Amino acid sequence: xxxxxxxxxxxxxxxxxxxxxxxxxxxxxxxxxxxxxxxxxxxxxxxxxxxxxxxxxxxxxxxxxxxxxxxxxxxxxxxxxxxxxxxxxxxxxxxxxxxxxxxxxxxxxxxxxxxxxxxxxxxxx
Amino acid sequence: xxxxxxxxxxxxxxxxxxxxxxxxxxxxxxxxxxxxxxxxxxxxxxxxxxxxxxxxxxxxxxxxxxxxxxxxxxxxxxxxxxxxxxxxxxxxxxxxxxxxxxxxxxxxxxxxxxxxxxxxxxxxxxxxxxxxxxxxxxxxxxxxxxxxxxxxxxxxxxxxxxxxxxxxxxxxxxxxxxxxxxxxxxxxxxxxxxxxxxxxxxxxxxxxxxxxxxxxxxxxxxxxxxxxxxxxxxxxxxxxxxxxxxxxxxxxxxxxxxxxxxxxxxxxxxxxxxxxxxxxxxxxxxxxxxxxxxxxxxxxxxxxxxxxxxxxxxxxxxxxxxxxx
Numbered sequence: 121x122x123x124x125x126x127x128x129x130x131x132x133x134x135x136x137x138x139x140x141x142x143x144x145x146x147x148x149x150x151x152x153x154x155x156x157x158x159x160x161x162x163x164x165x166x167x168x169x170x171x172x173x174x175x176x177x178x179x180x181x182x183x184x185x186x187x188x189x190x191x192x193x194x195x196x197x198x199x200x201x202x203x204x205x206x207x208x209x210x211x212x213x214x215x216x217x218x219x220x221x222x223x224x225x226x227x228x229x230x231x232x233x234x235x236x237x238x239x240x241x242x243x244x245x
Numbered sequence: 246x247x248x249x250x251x252x253x254x255x256x257x258x259x260x261x262x263x264x265x266x267x268x269x270x271x272x273x274x275x276x277x278x279x280x281x282x283x284x285x286x287x288x289x290x291x292x293x294x295x296x297x298x299x300x301x302x303x304x305x306x307x308x309x310x311x312x313x314x315x316x317x318x319x320x321x322x323x324x325x326x327x328x329x330x331x332x333x334x335x336x337x338x339x340x341x342x343x344x345x346x347x348x349x350x351x352x353x354x355x356x357x358x359x360x361x362x363x364x365x366x367x368x369x370x371x372x373x374x375x376x377x378x379x380x381x382x383x384x385x386x387x388x389x390x391x392x393x394x395x396x397x398x399x400x401x402x403x404x405x406x407x408x409x410x411x412x413x414x415x416x417x418x419x420x421x422x423x424x425x426x427x428x429x430x431x432x433x434x435x436x437x438x439x440x441x442x443x444x445x446x447x448x449x450x451x452x453x454x455x456x457x458x459x460x461x462x463x464x465x466x467x468x469x470x471x472x473x474x475x476x477x478x479x480x481x482x483x484x485x486x487x488x489x490x491x492x493x494x495x496x497x498x499x500x501x502x503x504x505x506x507x508x509x510x511x512x513x514x515x516x517x518x519x520x521x522x523x524x525x526x527x528x529x530x531x532x533x534x535x536x537x538x539x540x541x542x543x544x545x546x547x548x549x550x551x552x553x554x555x556x557x558x559x560x561x562x563x564x565x566x567x568x569x570x
Contacts, residue, residue: 125257126356128256128257128260129260134338136341137342138334140337141337142334145333145334145483148315148316148479152314152315152317152318160319161319161322163321163324163384163385165386165387173323174388175389186400189400193403193404199411200414200420204414206415207415229549229553229554233549233550238545
């Protein structure tokens, strides 16, 4: 990999960010009291005893949104390199290429919409 | 650059000075914004807000921070310890990185990054991961629900945000924030050409930073505190600090991309940049204390049924006009 000042900048920024966030936590460990026993470690459920564990399976509603996001985000990412060259590209052919790409994205939304993904409570047909 | 007998590369000096300046900026901002938020909240609700500690309560956040350092850090029973502590740190980790490509003034920037916009968008995603870890590792139902909401909200609003920024990038032909600012004229900022993109970006920015009216992940009345229910003391304040830092970052991006950066009709310079950033932050706070929270299905449907098609349309029109005009 070619050395770039940006790489060093990213590295330094991350290290300083780690220190900036970690130092108050460590400081707090020294200063703060360390009480034990009782129900200190009970997960907070409005004061009641917790009912069962929270690491359970729950409805796949959010899973579909995650899939949607993945599809769109990866597609949109391809447009960034296009954007840097777009104003210099000659002729309308560049526009038509972008048009086709975006039209497929629009079709994807239309498909999910018709499928009922955006209808609550969920009724996927 | 020459310091005595040693020659130091100018970029190294830039990076070091910039990171030092950023840590001061972010630290000071955390203090000022906490105070400002409570003050704005107070005045919106016709009460003075914090008033006792320091002049007009200005030292209240410092007192709060000192109090929070002295609070015990709890780990709930059965939680995943490593991930539980990694989350608040991870949440704050990329903040300085996000400020590196930001052009604060004509000569005032850390590094001139060609992929500045992409760098910011990519690393801002780390916050979503941190929220996800925080919610899951706490082993608390509120946290888990808050995290699930936060993640589906953040990822949903990321797409119109990318598309609205892309329409500016299509117009300017660059992802370099310094160049984007340079190509705008003193008065004809990008918001004049891209009003719809700015509105979409702003709505998405409010949602991405989990601010009211889109603060479903930490909706107090339904989820106690959402993903940070189990965090106490400093760990909690790290999440707060990260939240305020991300507000700064999105306002900086909005200023650089849409509002002409450091350009102004007279005396262009970094004061224009900072003025616009703080004006946007005041709008954020104003929104928070004015609007009620939306319902969760409404929140997701605003995005998928309105913002996403509108931002795609905006990109279509921009791409067409760039080629035709």
